[in-house]
Amino acid sequence: MLINKLLLIYFSPTHSTAQIVQAMARGWNIPEQRTINLNSIKQRHNFQFALKPSEAVILGIPTYQERIPNLLYPVLHKIIGNNDPMVLVATYGNISAGITLRELYKLMSHQGFKIIAAANFISEHSFFQGEIKIASGRPDQQDLEKAELFGKQIRQKMEATENLEKVPELNIKGKLLTINKLLPEYSELLFSHAPQIDVQLCQHCRKCLEACPVNAINPNNLKSRDKLCIHCMACVKTCPAQARKIVYKKQWLTKAWLNIVGKKRKEPLIYI
Ligand SMILES: Cc1cc2nc3c(=O)[nH]c(=O)nc-3n(C[C@H](O)[C@H](O)[C@H](O)COP(=O)(O)O)c2cc1C
Ligand code: SF4
Ligand code: SF4
Structure with missing residues (x-):
């Protein structure tokens, strides 16, 4: 056809x-x-x-x-x-x-x-x-x-x-996966906080604002608003100054789990 x-x-x-x-x-x-x-x-x-x-x-x-x-x-x-x-x-x-x-x-x-x-x-x-x-x-x-x-x-x-x-x-x-059968739907927010900004490193290029798909970044202070953030990490990956960081909850457990299941x-x- x-x-x-x-x-x-x-x-x-x-x-x-x-x-x-x-x-x-x-x-x-x-x-x-x-x-x-x-x-x-x-x-x-x-x-x-x-x-x-x-x-x-x-x-x-x-x-x-x-x-x-x-x-x-x-x-x-x-x-x-x-x-x-x-x-x-x-x-x-x-x-x-x-x-x-x-x-x-x-x-x-x-x-x-x-x-x-x-x-x-x-x-x-x-x-x-x-x-x-x-x-x-x-x-x-x-x-x-x-x-x-x-x-x-x-x-x-x-x-x-x-x-x-x-x-x-x-x-x-x-x-x-079994873990997701046990957790409530859309529980990804359990694993990390909204990304944090290091104001010392920030160059105010505002690329993170453009990258955010849900307007979760406050345009005045460039902080991610926890309530709006979907944790897509676009702002972290876009930032040319590495001024934004993912902050994991239960750090060692999250790291260990992600590294083990994601290895192969x-x-x-x-x-x-
Ligand atoms: C909130 C969130 C939840 C995710 N959940 C999973 C998942 O359950 N399994 C998986 O393998 N990857 C998961 N990922 C990784 C994404 O599926 C993967 O990085 C995706 O291809 C990113 O697409 P993009 O680069 O087009 O945004 C998750 C990513 C995010 C941000
Ligand atoms: S992308 Fe990075 S350097 Fe640019 S404004 Fe956002 S946090 Fe600052
Ligand atoms: S992680 Fe995604 S949703 Fe959250 S502030 Fe960054 S770009 Fe916006």
């Missing part, structure tokens, strides 16, 4: 999901592409979804506490299709992909899309800092090549498809 346009939609505070989605789009190789970056609060509030004829969507999100980030539900509910083709990507920080992709598949199928392919890709964990080194440097060259190849496979699948309705359902797997290199999982 004819697909001659691509719409890339992603939420990607620390830019890994964006890199994967872009690599897939390169592999798919359709010159007419547009992008909607859901990082800004304004973009999410004003978001209006409309597809052009013969356009397919690649939707990418990160995994937060093994699930779809809670703050995305309002904007995801605005993405409504009419049996339109969509590819899903959920990235995760080499600990556990959990049920993000499965839930996203359910949601987007319910909202009128035909999911033609889906994947979990791995990226450096947002909490990567100091002694916590999880999935360092990922997505790396190997990941990006796999993402491009995945894009090529999707292209071939679409070229061989005459009728979207005949494309079989994908059997997306996913389960929660995991590989992307592709459904096509």
Whole structure:
């Protein structure tokens, strides 16, 4: 079937999901592409979804506490299709992909899309800092090549498809780690405080303000407001002066747990 346009939609505070989605789009190789970056609060509030004829969507999100980030539900509910083709990507920080992709598949199928392919890709964990080194440097060259190849496979699948309705359902797997079955949903805030600023190091460039996807940084004193912060660590990774730091709760326990469960290199999982 004819697909001659691509719409890339992603939420990607620390830019890994964006890199994967872009690599897939390169592999798919359709010159007419547009992008909607859901990082800004304004973009999410004003978001209006409309597809052009013969356009397919690649939707990418990160995994937060093994699930779809809670703050995305309002904007995801605005993405409504009419049996339109969509590819899903959920990235995760080499600990556990959990049920993000499965839930996203359910949601987007319910909202009128035909999911033609889906994947979990791995990226450096947002909490990567100091002694916590999880999935360092990922997505790396190997990941990006796999993402491009995945894009090529999707292209071939679409070229061989005459009728979207005949494309079989994908059997997306996913389960929660035992710890997350016991903890309440979205308990990621249990592990760290909002990042702290070292005013001695700060150069007042205000890049952290631009990076924050929920306007949680007070523009006057540049402190992160605990009540608004979603702990995405975008401000920490963006700061050119290393003036912002993650502060873990129960430091040694959090470090030990993250380092143990995140140690073994995991590989992307592709459904096509
Ligand atoms: C609040 C929060 C919760 C997270 N929970 C998980 C998780 O349950 N499992 C995991 O492997 N990675 C987890 N991560 C890591 C992110 O999924 C990973 O770093 C993601 O790819 C970041 O995407 P981005 O660079 O596009 O923002 C979490 C990150 C944050 C900020
Ligand atoms: S990004 Fe870093 S240096 Fe720039 S204003 Fe924020 S804390 Fe200061
Ligand atoms: S203040 Fe919190 S929500 Fe905002 S960028 Fe920093 S970690 Fe993310």
